[in-house]
Amino acid sequence: MDLVDPRKGVLVGRKSPYPEEFRNDAVSLYHAGGGRRTYAAVAADIGVTGETLRSWVRQADGQDGRAEGSRSEPSGVSRDEELARLRAENGRLRKAGREWELEREILRRAAQYFAAEMRA
Secondary structure (H helix, E strand, C coil), rough: CCCCCCCCCCCCCCCCCHHHHHHHHHHHHHHHCCCCCCHHHHHHHHCCHHHHHHHHHHCCCCCCCCCCCCCCCCCCHHHHHHHHHHHHHHHHHHHHHHHHHHHHHHHHHHHHHHHHHHHC
């Protein structure tokens, strides 16, 4: 045990209920705003709290070696590679959006069905 910081090397808290891919997408969405959108605005769009998103962004920026205000492109990545990556990500996000809309429609119809059953 480290006497200077007894928590060093100890994982505190619980595992995030959000998959890593979701957290990474949320951070990318925040960065895509180029600082024009607040944590709270982006977080509201994806259904998490602003503080949760802020902690994900800080953690990702720390792992990437980015400074808080720095949003420069990673070195070694060509513009074409970045464009291809963003297009693939955009396609994946559009597909996920369609799936969420379908799930939402199913849930809406189920709620209508059960509401009608409760009235009958």
